[in-house]
Amino acid sequence: MTTAEVSTGASGSATRTGLYLAVLQLVFTLGWTTYVIYLPKLAADVGIAPAAVIFILMLDQAIFTIADTAMGIAADRIAPVVGRLGLFVGVLATISCAAFVAMPFVAGMGPAAQAGLIALIVVWSITSSALRAPPLTLLGKYRTRPQVPFLAALAMLGYGIAGAVSPYLGVVMREHDARLPFVISSVVLLLTALGLSRVEFEVARDTLPSKPAEAARPLGIVPTTFIVAMVGLALGYQFHFAMNSAPFYLRFARPDELQWLMPVFWIGFNIAMFPASLVVKHRGGLVVMGAAGLFGAVAIVVAELAGSLDTLIVAQFLAGAAWGCMLMSAISAALAIGATGAEGKVTGLVFSALALGTLARMAAVAGGLQKMPEYAPLLHWAPVACWAVAGAGLLVIAAARLRGGKVESVNSS
Known part of the structure; x- marks a missing residue:
């Protein structure tokens, strides 16, 4: 294979990686929007007062603030072995989606299920952090630096599209039963997350030469x-x-x-x-x-x-x-x-900063x-x-x- 062919193949693979990350961010953010829309009703079903809903959302953001960085650090440690990052994200995504699907069904059991709903929310918040920073580390570990800005723009496009449609979803979905949206959102997100392993192998294969693993420095x-x-x-x-x-x-x-x-x-x-x-x-x-x-x-x-x-x-x-x-x-x-082997850590800190900003805003509202x-x-x-x-x-x-x-x-x- 010639250098030109390798370059063309790598470029196409890079674009596919960016589009995959865009879809992942889109589906994940729409799932969060679905959760925010229905949380007041789920909380009411188990006897949680409407005034307490904002504190549940603050708990989510507090967990994200810690878990996003922790997941980024974990990604740095396992990513040097090709295939492990996809497995790591896939396992946690499965747990996250299972907890998410269970929320409306558990809430339907009434006030006796209040502790169960809170436990599911905590599990979902922790495990869903694996879908934020870790997948983006692929860009830093396997893509050349000139490719990264465009791929980052593609990845964030999913986040932006979700933000644009969220107000409309809030109007359309609010009066519908929560179970079907939660199931659909979880299935689509899980299928998307499970595709990370294939993307990981593809980007590792098409990156020439491979970047040697580096020990993260302070x-x-x-x-x-x-x-x-x-x-x-x-x-x-x-x-x-x-x-x-x-x-x-x-x-x-x-x-x-x-x-x-x-x-x-x-x-x-x-x-x-x-x-x-x-x-x-x-x-x-x-x-x-x-x-x-x-x-x-x-x-x-x-x-x-x-x-x-x-x-x-x-x-x-x-x-x-x-x-x-x-x-x-x-x-x-x-x-x-983070190119010193800390791509996941620094990217995780960025997401933690975003969660901290959201937490501060919610605290002001509360x-x-x-x-x-x-x-x-x-x-x-x-x-x-x-x-x-x-x-x-x-x-x-x-x-x-x-x-x-x-x-x-x-x-x-």
């Missing part, structure tokens, strides 16, 4: 700062989209129009990732993350001050585009930073901050501060690394 100041900035970006996203976006739209639109307006953010998210991946390929993920953070902060300011629905729609589109650039470049940067007039300015401007500060910090780190690289190049010449 994370330094740059990775730590990167994760701290990621927490800031996640907080900004949560407070802007989940808490402020609907009230922004309700200044100009009716509540029944939200299902068509909220996806504007995700349309921008999905469109912007792919051109931004070209910039990441040449300039690095930290630069794009930082620039997108600053750009997104400006877009949120425009949304805050918008005087018409048209202006608000444009601002929300641009804010979504910025978040898409941030998340895609964050995955790319995590895989690059505390009723959005209903307290004295906290309104804080909630409105916190996303701007989070994205601007994190973005500026990332650009400073990127500039320092660039200067350090130039100095190293001069010293070695």
Whole structure:
């Protein structure tokens, strides 16, 4: 086989890998959406008060915060042996889907099954973390660095599509019985997850030369700062989209129009990732993350001050585009930073940061901050501060690394 044939085959395999990860993220995120839609009804069936549902969701995010990193570390340890990662994810996905399917059936048993439902939720939360960071480690361990940004954009496309259709699903599914959606979601997710072994063997076969396994080294100041900035970006996203976006739209639109307006953010998210991946390929993920953070902060300011629905729609589109650039470049940067054998660990930390941001937003909702007039300015401007500060910090780190690289190049010449 010629070098050109190998390159062409590897390129096709890379695209298939990205599409597979997109489908996996899509199905997983839609499963989470299904869970959130039906959790209040399931909780009511077992006698859990409606006010307690938010605390169950907070428990999920607290588990994700820990389990995402733990699963990433586990992926680093088992991935050097081809086939083990797919087996690991497949086993945990089977447990996760079994717990998920059982939830509505157990809830149907009434108040006596309250402990059983909570136990199933905990098992599902822990095991489903295996479907977040570990599959993405394939990109860092087997794909060349120039391929990673585009493949990360493909993978996050599934997440973005799920975000776009979620408001509509909430309207359509809410009045239907939970059992069928839970079964369908679990079966599709399990079949998708079980395909990881085939993808793993394919990418390992088509990667020439194979990357030698490396022992993970402790994370330094740059990775730590990167994760701290990621927490800031996640907080900004949560407070802007989940808490402020609907009230922004309700200044100009009716509540029944939200299902068509909220996806504007995700349309921008999905469109912007792919051109931004070209910039990441040449300039690095930290630069794009930082620039997108600053750009997104400006877009949120425009949304805050918008005087018409048209202006608000444009601002929300641009804010979504910025978040898409941030998340895609964050995955790319995590895989690059973790290229010392810690791809899973750093990627897991990114997902943990996202979960921590969600947990903080839910805590704010549980505390009723959005209903307290004295906290309104804080909630409105916190996303701007989070994205601007994190973005500026990332650009400073990127500039320092660039200067350090130039100095190293001069010293070695």
